[in-house]
Amino acid sequence: MGAYNQIESALIHGGIYGDATTGAVNTPIYQTSTYMQESLGKHRGYEYSRTGNPTRAALESLIAELESGMAGFAFASGMAAIAAVLSLFQSGDSVIISSNVYGGTFRILDKIWGNFGVGYKIVDTSNLEAVNSAITPDVKAILVETPANPLLTITDLVGIADLAKHHSILSIVDNTFMTPYIQRPIEHGVDIVVHSATKYLGGHSDLIAGLVVLKNAELAGKLAFIQNATGGILQPFDSFLLIRSIKTLGIRMDRHVQNAIAVAEFLKEHTAVKEIYYPGLTEFPGYEINQKQAKNGGAMISFELSENHDIRAFFRGLRLIALAESLGGVESLVCHPATMTHASIPKDIREKVGITDALIRLSVGIEHIDDLTADLDKAIEGARM
Numbered sequence: 001m002g003a004y005n006q007i008e009s010a011l012i013h014g015g016i017y018g019d020a021t022t023g024a025v026n027t028p029i030y031q032t033s034t035y036m037q038e039s040l041g042k043h044r045g046y047e048y049s050r051t052g053n054p055t056r057a058a059l060e061s062l063i064a065e066l067e068s069g070m071a072g073f074a075f076a077s078g079m080a081a082i083a084a085v086l087s088l089f090q091s092g093d094s095v096i097i098s099s100n101v102y103g104g105t106f107r108i109l110d111k112i113w114g115n116f117g118v119g120y121k122i123v124d125t126s127n128l129e130a131v132n133s134a135i136t137p138d139v140k141a142i143l144v145e146t147p148a149n150p151l152l153t154i155t156d157l158v159g160i161a162d163l164a165k166h167h168s169i170l171s172i173v174d175n176t177f178m179t180p181y182i183q184r185p186i187e188h189g190v191d192i193v194v195h196s197a198t199k200y201l202g203g204h205s206d207l208i209a210g211l212v213v214l215k216n217a218e219l220a221g222k223l224a225f226i227q228n229a230t231g232g233i234l235q236p237f238d239s240f241l242l243i244r245s246i247k248t249l250g251i252r253m254d255r256h257v258q259n260a261i262a263v264a265e266f267l268k269e270h271t272a273v274k275e276i277y278y279p280g281l282t283e284f285p286g287y288e289i290n291q292k293q294a295k296n297g298g299a300m301i302s303f304e305l306s307e308n309h310d311i312r313a314f315f316r317g318l319r320l321i322a323l324a325e326s327l328g329g330v331e332s333l334v335c336h337p338a339t340m341t342h343a344s345i346p347k348d349i350r351e352k353v354g355i356t357d358a359l360i361r362l363s364v365g366i367e368h369i370d371d372l373t374a375d376l377d378k379a380i381e382g383a384r385m
Contacts (some may be wrong), residue, residue, distance in 0.1 A: 015062030078196025154286025
C-alpha cells in the first residue's frame with residue numbers, strides 16, 4: 001500500500017487514484033470507444049475500450065489491491081464474471097461447487113457450460129473430507145461461497161486452498177456477501193475471487209457489475225485474454241459509479257453489520273421464528289471458522305417462521321423492507337429463495353441441501369434498527385394463522 005496501512009484508507013485512495021493529466025481527485029469517465037495512435041504500433045497504453053479503458057482500469061486496479069491480488073477485471077455483471085472464470089476450463093473438466101450456492105451459478109453450470117462438456121459436483125464444502133473425496137482426475141477447481149447463499153454455510157478457506165494446492169487444481173471464492181472489507185480469500189491462499197459488485201460494493205441498487213481478482217500473473221494473463229475475446233466488459237460510467245461507491249464501503253458495512261447483529265438477536269428471541277441462520281451468532285455452525293477468516297458475520301440473515309405462520313402474509317405485511325431480488329443495498333431487502341434467487345435449482349436438490357419453501361432471506365440495510373425490528377415484528381404477527 002502507499003501512504004496508508006489500513007483498508008479504510010485503501011477504499012478511498014487505492015488503485016489508480018485521481019487523474020495525472022488534470023489533477024482531479026476522482027478518475028474521470030473516459031467515455032470513448034477508441035484512442036488516437038501516434039503512429040503504427042505506437043499508442044499511449046490504450047487502443048480500444050473493449051481491451052482497456054482508463055476508468056475501468058482504475059476500478060480493476062482498486063479491487064486487485066483491496067483483495068490483495070495481482071490483477072483485477074471488471075465485467076458487465078456478476079454472472080459475466082462467473083462465465084469468464086468458467087471459461088478457464090474445457091470439455092471433460094468438472095468443478096466442485098458448494099451445496100448451497102447462488103442459483104445463477106448453478107444455472108450457468110447446469111444449463112450452459114454442460115452443453116460444452118464442463119461438469120459439476122455439488123458438495124458440502126464445509127466438510128473438507130467430503131471435498132477431498134470428491135476430487136477426481138476430472139475436477140479442475142473448487143468454487144465456494146462462504147458464507148454460502150442462502151443458508152450462510154461457512155467453508156474453511158485455508159482448508160479449501162490447501163486441498164486445491166495438494167491436488168494441483170484451482171480454488172475460487174465468491175466473496176460477494178463479505179466484500180474485501182470483511183474477508184480477503186487470497187490472503188488465505190485462494191487463487192481467484194469473484195464478486196457480484198451489484199451488491200455491497202455498489203451498495204445503492206443502481207448498477208450491475210462483476211469483478212474478478214487473480215492471485216498470479218499466469219492466471220491474470222489467461223483471464224485478460226478471455227475478457228478481451230468475449231467482451232463482457234463493464235462500461236466507463238458504471239466503473240466510475242462503482243469506484244465512487246467503494247469509497248464508502250467501510251462505513252456502510254459497519255452499519256449493515258451493526259444492524260444485522262441486532263436483527264439476528266431480535267429474531268433469535270422471537271417465539272415465531274423456528275430457525276435462524278447467521279454466522280455472527282456464537283451458536284451458529286462454523287462460527288469459529290468464520291471468526292478466523294473474516295472480520296465479522298456480515299449482514300445477510302436467513303430464517304424460517306414456525307408452521308402456524310403464512311409466509312405470503314409475512315411478505316405482504318412488510319412496509320419498510322422491500323420484497324425484491326438482489327441484496328447489499330442501503331435499503332433492506334427480503335426474498336423467498338425457493339421461488340426467486342434459487343428457483344433455477346430443481347426442487348429435490350433445493351430441499352436436499354436445506355433450501356426449503358419456508359426459508360426467508362434478509363439483506364439487512366442501514367435504516368434505523370428500531371424501524372427494522374418494528375417492521376419485522378408487525379409482519380410476523382400479521383402472518384400468524
